Amino acid sequence: MGIFSRKKSGPPSLDGLVLDRTWADGELDAAVDAVKAGDLDGALAGLKAQATDPDRRGLWTSALGEAAIGRSEQLEARIERDGADPELLLWLGQTLVQEAWEVRTGARAKNVSEQRFATFHDILATAKEVVEAAIDVAPDDAAPWNVYQWVAIGLGAPLETHQELFNEATARHPDNYQAHTSFVHASAPKWYGTTIEAMLDFAVQASERALPGRVLGTVLTDAVAEARLHVLSISEESRTKKLAALVKLSSKWEEPLIASHQKWLQPDRVREAPDLQAHNNYACLLKNVGKDHGRVSADAMFGRVSTLPWGYFGDPLEEFAKAYR
Structure with a gap:
């Protein structure tokens, strides 16, 4: 084998990951x-x-x-x-x-x-x-x-x-x-409830109304994940148009997601029961954002991966491992 040859790396390890026990x-x-x-x-x-x-x-x-x-x-x-x-x-x-x-x-x-x-x-x-x-x-x-x-x-x-x-x-x-x-x-469009805009507006209002450090302020992540799924499931659009719409959506909501993440992770906050689900949401949605915003939540998950939102994009455990291992 030449000195410049590289051994092909295998898929990321799933060791230690647990599916859907998103609680501490x-x-x-x-x-x-x-x-x-x-x-x-x-x-x-x-x-x-x-x-x-x-x-x-x-x-x-x-x-x-x-x-x-x-x-x-x-x-x-x-x-x-x-x-x-x-x-x-x-x-x-x-x-x-x-x-x-x-x-x-x-x-x-x-x-x-x-x-x-x-x-x-x-x-x-x-x-x-x-x-x-x-x-x-x-x-x-x-x-x-x-x-x-x-x-x-x-x-x-x-x-x-x-x-x-x-x-x-x-x-x-x-x-x-x-x-x-x-x-x-x-209220997601897939259930014929409302529009993407109305669903997101509800989540924004709830997040803004929540006190700093409260997990309620993370509800925006659920709405953005649903919006991403909606974009990917529009059957009449080409793959190129879907990806373009997804990039636009991600760019629009990147800063609001980061702001809600920071508002939640107050140094003196009290741990709440839904925390691991919220960390899953942020780790998934912010995995491609700089400054390790997603990594902060990924490290706080204790290897407990939720089916949603990871399952919207593939096998949940594999998607998490690809992003953070």
Whole structure:
């Protein structure tokens, strides 16, 4: 081999990366593992313990719902045995939503069979009843209203309905991170909700309204990620036009994203439950920006990579590894 020959480097290592456990919470890790092994008791007790932190409660609800996919009948049996327990109803509602979307898959509507759509809607109709029951037994809880957003998205509810659900959630917890990010997704053009401009305007207002150091101020990242996906999914445009539009979009929102990132990462800020998801968003959206803005968040992720927004551009773990390893 000549002295100027180079050994070809292989793909970046995925060692140490974990998909979709975007939280820094050992108790939640243990609860998710227990649910996947069929043990619901400890997880239920853990969910009940999150009553005083709405954002942590929302994160636990989402994580346990994902872990319990395929176990909704077990949760139903517990409710039949124990009665209308607020956390059991909330957990079952979230699990049914997750199971419904598993049936539908992430494919475009035109590529989903009529049978899949029928099953999807049937499961969501049941989820709607369960979520409404959760609201009845815990009227001050914001969490069921956030789950309701995803029921409404799946059932094709008009934007006015989503606004009402958002208002109900934020009436109970004004700085509710999950309520704001869910409304961003509900109002995305792919659900026939609104325009890109209106979705981004909502996110800008929410970010500006948030106090320095609060994770709510990062909601702009969700809207920009949705806007990027919208540009890439415009089927009638050529690849060249899509890339040009993507560059224009990225340039327009680069400085606002950096500003919101800096506003969030205050030295004295208190850690919040959704932090790792927000770090994922910034690491993904700022990966090509100078001064290592994306690297700051990538290093704060502890190797925990979220499917979204990384999955919009390829395999999530591989996309992260290509950017930062």
